[in-house]
Amino acid sequence: MSQAQASRAAGDSNPDRATRLKLYRTMLEVRLVEKRAYDLFMQNLIKGTSHLALGQEAIAAGFGVAMRRDDYTFCTYRGHAHTLVRGASMVGVLGELMGRECGLMAGKGGSMHLTSAEHGALGSYAIVGAHLPIAAGAAWSAQYRGTEQVAVCFFGDGATNIGAFHEALNLAAVWKLPVVFVCENNLYMEYTPIGAVTAVPHPAADRAAAYGLDSIIVDGNDVDAVYAVAMRTLARARAGEGPSLVEAKTYRHSGHSRADPGKYRPTPEVEAWMKRDPLPTYRHRLLELAIPDAELAAIEGDVRARVDAATEAARKSPPPPVELAFTQVWADGGFAWRN
Amino acid sequence: MEELTYREAVARGIAQEMARDQSVVFLGEDIASAGGVFKTTGGLLERFGPKRVRDTPISEQAIVGAAVGAAMTGLRPIAEIMFSDFLAVCWDIVANEMAKMRYMTNGQVTMPVVIRTANGAGSRFGAQHSQSVENWAMMVPGLKVVAPSTPADVIGLLAAAVRDPDPVLFFEHKSLYGTKGLVPEDTLVDQLGKAKVLRQGSDVTLAALAAMVPRALAAAERLASEHGVSATVVDVRSLVPLDTATLLREIQHTGRLVTIEENPRLCGWGAEIVSIAAHEIFYSLDGPALRITTPHLPLPSADNLEDAVLPTVDRIVKEIVETFD
Numbered sequence: 100m101s102q103a104q105a106s107r108a109a110g111d112s113n114p115d116r117a118t119r120l121k122l123y124r125t126m127l128e129v130r131l132v133e134k135r136a137y138d139l140f141m142q143n144l145i146k147g148t149s150h151l152a153l154g155q156e157a158i159a160a161g162f163g164v165a166m167r168r169d170d171y172t173f174c175t176y177r178g179h180a181h182t183l184v185r186g187a188s189m190v191g192v193l194g195e196l197m198g199r200e201c202g203l204m205a206g207k208g209g210s211m212h213l214t215s216a217e218h219g220a221l222g223s224y225a226i227v228g229a230h231l232p233i234a235a236g237a238a239w240s241a242q243y244r245g246t247e248q249v250a251v252c253f254f255g256d257g258a259t260n261i262g263a264f265h266e267a268l269n270l271a272a273v274w275k276l277p278v279v280f281v282c283e284n285n286l287y288m289e290y291t292p293i294g295a296v297t298a299v300p301h302p303a304a305d306r307a308a309a310y311g312l313d314s315i316i317v318d319g320n321d322v323d324a325v326y327a328v329a330m331r332t333l334a335r336a337r338a339g340e341g342p343s344l345v346e347a348k349t350y351r352h353s354g355h356s357r358a359d360p361g362k363y364r365p366t367p368e369v370e371a372w373m374k375r376d377p378l379p380t381y382r383h384r385l386l387e388l389a390i391p392d393a394e395l396a397a398i399e400g401d402v403r404a405r406v407d408a409a410t411e412a413a414r415k416s417p418p419p420p421v422e423l424a425f426t427q428v429w430a431d432g433g434f435a436w437r438n
Numbered sequence: 439m440e441e442l443t444y445r446e447a448v449a450r451g452i453a454q455e456m457a458r459d460q461s462v463v464f465l466g467e468d469i470a471s472a473g474g475v476f477k478t479t480g481g482l483l484e485r486f487g488p489k490r491v492r493d494t495p496i497s498e499q500a501i502v503g504a505a506v507g508a509a510m511t512g513l514r515p516i517a518e519i520m521f522s523d524f525l526a527v528c529w530d531i532v533a534n535e536m537a538k539m540r541y542m543t544n545g546q547v548t549m550p551v552v553i554r555t556a557n558g559a560g561s562r563f564g565a566q567h568s569q570s571v572e573n574w575a576m577m578v579p580g581l582k583v584v585a586p587s588t589p590a591d592v593i594g595l596l597a598a599a600v601r602d603p604d605p606v607l608f609f610e611h612k613s614l615y616g617t618k619g620l621v622p623e624d625t626l627v628d629q630l631g632k633a634k635v636l637r638q639g640s641d642v643t644l645a646a647l648a649a650m651v652p653r654a655l656a657a658a659e660r661l662a663s664e665h666g667v668s669a670t671v672v673d674v675r676s677l678v679p680l681d682t683a684t685l686l687r688e689i690q691h692t693g694r695l696v697t698i699e700e701n702p703r704l705c706g707w708g709a710e711i712v713s714i715a716a717h718e719i720f721y722s723l724d725g726p727a728l729r730i731t732t733p734h735l736p737l738p739s740a741d742n743l744e745d746a747v748l749p750t751v752d753r754i755v756k757e758i759v760e761t762f763d
Contacts, residue, residue: 243490270497430604435679437681
């Protein structure tokens with residue numbers, strides 16, 4: 100049993116050294132892949148749109164490290180991070196963004212639909228709120244099959260105002276489903292402050308009571324805090340005690356999407372949040388915990404090299420064969436609608 | 439063989455598949471304790487228990503979403519949407535998620551979901567509980583669409599739909615629930631994508647679906663006895679996949695095509711069949727194709743108003759006879 104597993108088995112919410120290094124590495128992997136995605140956009144090697152999780156890495160990493168290998172992830176169009184942390188390859192992610200054959204879905208899904216079923220990453224959903232009931236369904240299936248798997252469903256603050264959010268929360272609570280709903284509240288619903296369009300100050304946590312759930316707010320920029328909440332809510336779900344709704348406060352460093360420079364956000368607000376960047380703050384904490392700088396630098400060098408190698412591999416991968424457009428509508432592999 | 443109602447056939451079909459396969463689960467509003475608002479699902483809760491037969495809140499997105507998530511993780515759910523009109527409130531999950539997931543993920547996930555729903559007019563329920571919406575589903579790549587007209591087809595096609603690895607929208611016709619038919623007593627499994635020739639004629643081929651099938655058969659009787667017109671009647675049964683082989687063969691045989699559709703006029707399934715026939719067997723046609731549909735209207739409620747807009751046997755006979763004038 101690894102240290103991390105032992106710590107988990109003991110229900111210890113204060114991560115051990117190995118877990119902390121894993122959390123740091125995982126956040127860094129997301130950070131550097133997202134930055135690379137941005138660079139590749141600027142080089143016009145990635146088309147379409149893209150919604151980066153720069154600044155929000157601690158939520159994906161905290162949950163990703165805490166989850167069991169066979170748990171399920173459901174996430175949104177801002178889903179590169181959540182797909183990567185489950186173990187999907189960087190080349191598969193970058194290749195998909197670039198529309199290459201090596202992509203996770205060989206170019207058929209694109210940035211907003213990253214999926215790696217073999218890693219339990221069961222889809223990135225581009226219609227706001229749609230995946231909350233679907234995650235509840237996966238949790239229902241786990242409950243029915245008695246596997247103690249948990250579905251974790253990530254969504255933005257904007258999703259708390261759509262009907263599917265409320266339908267899914269209610270069903271999950273009534274059926275006591277093993278699902279953890281995680282609201283990544285980055286304060287803006289696309290271009291509009293969430294507070295300006297929501298009746299309560301905490302868009303997710305203030306709604307929890309309506310479904311008989313605890314109000315849980317966590318600092319989404321503190322990966323240790325996210326990890327602790329993840330361990331607690333996953334254990335509750337696995338024990339058959341039902342769903343949780345977590346609101347993680349965070350901030351995106353860039354705009355909503357590729358098309359958005361994010362000019363609507365006041366400069367002092369942006370500056371304040373940049374000081375709370377989850378990566379440098381966590382690096383600082385690790386140094387304070389007497390983890391040698393050289394050890395962190397080694398991780399950083401390794402992740403950088405892996406992102407570079409993945410980028411090169413994705414660039415060298417050919418575009419998918421055109422015939423692929425006509426496959427996989429049906430389980431027989433084809434798309435025939437008549438005989 | 440034994441005689442069952444179309445309504446009883448629904449429960450029979452679900453039970454047949456639940457007894458065979460533990461991964462088949464069933465969810466919907468009022469389907470368990472109450473046995474369904476159309477009394478189509480009585481006895482299933484008692485036989486298969488509350489773990490497999492689950493009442494839900496009035497939450498169509500949660501119902502279909504839960505079915506989708508369960509299907510992606512190894513179950514074969516049957517979800518009931520009480521009235522097909524209510525598909526509009528969960529259409530995102532149906533058309534954007536369930537239908538496209540396999541394609542978008544390049545085959546990483548399989549989606550064996552069946553959505554059963556009560557479709558169609560005849561019960562004087564007005565514009566929001568009477569529509570024929572099978573064409574909504576037919577237009578979305580990735581959905582299979584079935585609409586049985588007899589108790590035997592309900593069982594056989596439902597079994598085929600449950601066993602199919604792709605999502606199937608299963609349109610039961612609410613005005614057929616009380617109709618009776620003979621069904622075999624042992625396991626019945628049909629095939630999706632197969633039309634059925636119910637009557638062979640020589641002058642005109644009538645293609646009909648669901649509640650329009652018995653009307654087409656009645657019209658064919660009157661065409662023969664009163665007008666000397668001999669009609670073939672094809673029950674289309676499956677819109678996706680569409681059995682164009684059977685349809686085109688039967689149209690070529692008579693040289694004339696009439697579609698009998700309950701749906702409002704625009705973009706009905708019949709238009710697709712007419713278009714295929716016009717393109718592929720144009721030189722076998724002896725006259726213009728005719729589409730008999732409900733006019734492009736919402737449905738009214740009063741008896742005489744609803745009867746006035748739906749294709750009745752009288753109207754079917756009259757419009758067909760006119761094409762022979």
